[in-house]
Amino acid sequence: xxxxxxxxxxRREELLELAYRYVLRHGLAGMSLRPLAEAVGSSxxxxxxxxxxxxxxxxxxxxxxxxxxxxxxxAARPDGGPAVAVGRLWDWLADSSRRDLLRLWTExxxxxxxxxDGPWGGFAARSVEDWLDVLGEVLGPDRVDRKDHTAVLAVLxxxxxxxxxxxxxxxxxxxxxxxxxLLTGSATC
Amino acid sequence: xxxxxxxxxxRREELLELAYRYVLRHGLAGMSLRPLAEAVGSSxxxxxxxxxxxxxxxxxxxxxxxxxxxxxxxAARPDGGPAVAVGRLWDWLADSSRRDLLRLWTExxxxxxxxxDGPWGGFAARSVEDWLDVLGEVLGPDRVDRKDHTAVLAVLxxxxxxxxxxxxxxxxxxxxxxxxxLLTGSATC
DNA sequence: TTTGCACTGAAACGGTCGTTTCAGCGAAGG
DNA sequence: CCTTCGCTGAAACGACCGTTTCAGTGCAAA
Numbered sequence: 001x002x003x004x005x006x007x008x009x010x011r012r013e014e015l016l017e018l019a020y021r022y023v024l025r026h027g028l029a030g031m032s033l034r035p036l037a038e039a040v041g042s043s044x045x046x047x048x049x050x051x052x053x054x055x056x057x058x059x060x061x062x063x064x065x066x067x068x069x070x071x072x073x074x075a076a077r078p079d080g081g082p083a084v085a086v087g088r089l090w091d092w093l094a095d096s097s098r099r100d101l102l103r104l105w106t107e108x109x110x111x112x113x114x115x116x117d118g119p120w121g122g123f124a125a126r127s128v129e130d131w132l133d134v135l136g137e138v139l140g141p142d143r144v145d146r147k148d149h150t151a152v153l154a155v156l157x158x159x160x161x162x163x164x165x166x167x168x169x170x171x172x173x174x175x176x177x178x179x180x181x182l183l184t185g186s187a188t189c
Numbered sequence: 190x191x192x193x194x195x196x197x198x199x200r201r202e203e204l205l206e207l208a209y210r211y212v213l214r215h216g217l218a219g220m221s222l223r224p225l226a227e228a229v230g231s232s233x234x235x236x237x238x239x240x241x242x243x244x245x246x247x248x249x250x251x252x253x254x255x256x257x258x259x260x261x262x263x264a265a266r267p268d269g270g271p272a273v274a275v276g277r278l279w280d281w282l283a284d285s286s287r288r289d290l291l292r293l294w295t296e297x298x299x300x301x302x303x304x305x306d307g308p309w310g311g312f313a314a315r316s317v318e319d320w321l322d323v324l325g326e327v328l329g330p331d332r333v334d335r336k337d338h339t340a341v342l343a344v345l346x347x348x349x350x351x352x353x354x355x356x357x358x359x360x361x362x363x364x365x366x367x368x369x370x371l372l373t374g375s376a377t378c
Numbered sequence: 379t380t381t382g383c384a385c386t387g388a389a390a391c392g393g394t395c396g397t398t399t400c401a402g403c404g405a406a407g408g
Numbered sequence: 409c410c411t412t413c414g415c416t417g418a419a420a421c422g423a424c425c426g427t428t429t430c431a432g433t434g435c436a437a438a
Contacts, residue, residue: 009384009385011384027303027304029218029303030304032424032425032426033425033427034425034426042386043386043387043388044426044427045385045387045388045428046386046387048426048427049385049386053427054425054426054427103302106299107299107302107303109299109354110295110296110298110299110300111218111296111299112354113292113353113354114218114219115216115218115219124350124353124354125354125355127354128354128355146360147360147363147367148364150348150351150361150363151348151364151365151367151368153347153364154344154345154348154350154351154361154364154365154368155343155344155347156343156347157343157346157347157351158342158343158345158348159339159340159343161298161343161346161347162339162343162346164302164313165298165302165313165314165316165317166314166317172339174336175336175339175340175343176340176343178337179343179368182368182371182372183371198414200414200415221394221395221396222395222396222397223394223395231416232416232417232418233396233397234397234398234416234417234418235415235417237397237398238414238415238416242396242397243397
């Protein structure tokens with residue numbers, strides 16, 4: 001019988017981890033079971049058995065990427081003033097080791113916009129929510145207005161898109177810092 | 190024989206236009222020739238004949254979307270001060286009639302990050318370049334530094350991503366205006 | 379020892395994909 | 409009239425897709 005796609009299982013988590021490493025390098029859009037299965041040393045049969053369907057696997061991979069992002073973010077949660085904290089968030093984003101994760105994120109985000117049904121559905125909206133929450137904690141209780149957080153999030157996301165396309169760390173980092181300076185400046189003006 | 194995919198032709202442009210309307214509504218990622226051909230009242234045979242290959246068609250569609258964006262942008266090119274001008278750019282982006290175009294743009298952008306080869310290749314980098322140029326004209330000759338433009342572009346792109354996911358025009362618009370106020374404020378401080 | 383369960387291999391199924399083959403159409407130009 | 413050229417229809421090709429069927433493993437508990 002087909003295993004419940006939510007059932008925890010040692011083998012399932014092991015294969016999920018391997019598959020996750022695979023899609024980080026190869027992307028999710030063009031993913032198909034046979035090459036993936038071969039790359040992780042398994043078979044389509046087993047992937048289907050453990051994840052119920054390809055959509056189930058995609059959903060699990062998307063969830064995996066989301067929780068990794070949030071976990072890493074929580075571990076790197078900065079202290080200090082708002083501008084300093086957001087600056088550290090950007091440093092975290094811009095780190096070259098994060099490129100694959102961000103590319104995968106962008107892929108899921110775009111796909112969830114085009115295909116609201118299916119396994120991608122809601123990924124974009126959920127991500128906005130996640131980050132607004134993170135910024136709510138980081139920016140402190142004195143900036144509870146989500147519109148402030150939205151502005152900061154926009155800068156980070158836009159700069160991230162630019163960075164992914166151009167790989168120009170210096171220009172994008174400078175742009176973020178410029179906006180942050182304005183942000184702190186507005187508090188003192 | 191197969192027609193050169195670059196050859197201009199009345200029928201080619203007519204079908205390109207119809208196909209463009211189609212992908213605006215259905216997305217590019219899941220596009221396949223048979224459904225598309227049927228929707229535009231043609232056949233896969235003809236599409237292949239006129240565009241050389243599916244990749245050729247995708248490339249033409251991507252180019253079509255880029256030129257439309259740039260043309261509309263040029264037509265709506267605002268005058269007035271920097272902040273006012275960028276505000277009008279955002280109004281243009283946030284207009285509900287632009288949603289499909291922006292969604293398609295996001296799709297192409299993400300795909301070009303994952304698959305640098307193939308028809309999408311360079312789309313993201315080219316788009317950054319395009320918009321930096323636009324902002325260069327809009328923000329006037331007194332702000333020639335591309336790092337300023339990068340910051341403004343980041344705000345617009347990030348807010349756009351947010352808008353596409355949440356459809357929250359008020360929150361995103363407010364965020365953009367908040368950044369713009371800071372931007373003009375920095376000139377007067 | 380037997381039963382059940384988690385997992386696996388091999389092969390096939392029906393379907394869709396991009397592309398090709400072959401065969402034409404109708405109008406324009408010699 | 410006849411040829412050429414741009415365009416088209418029907419059908420097939422081989423490849424790959426997600427998924428299913430059938431037939432097992434080996435191990436743990438009863």
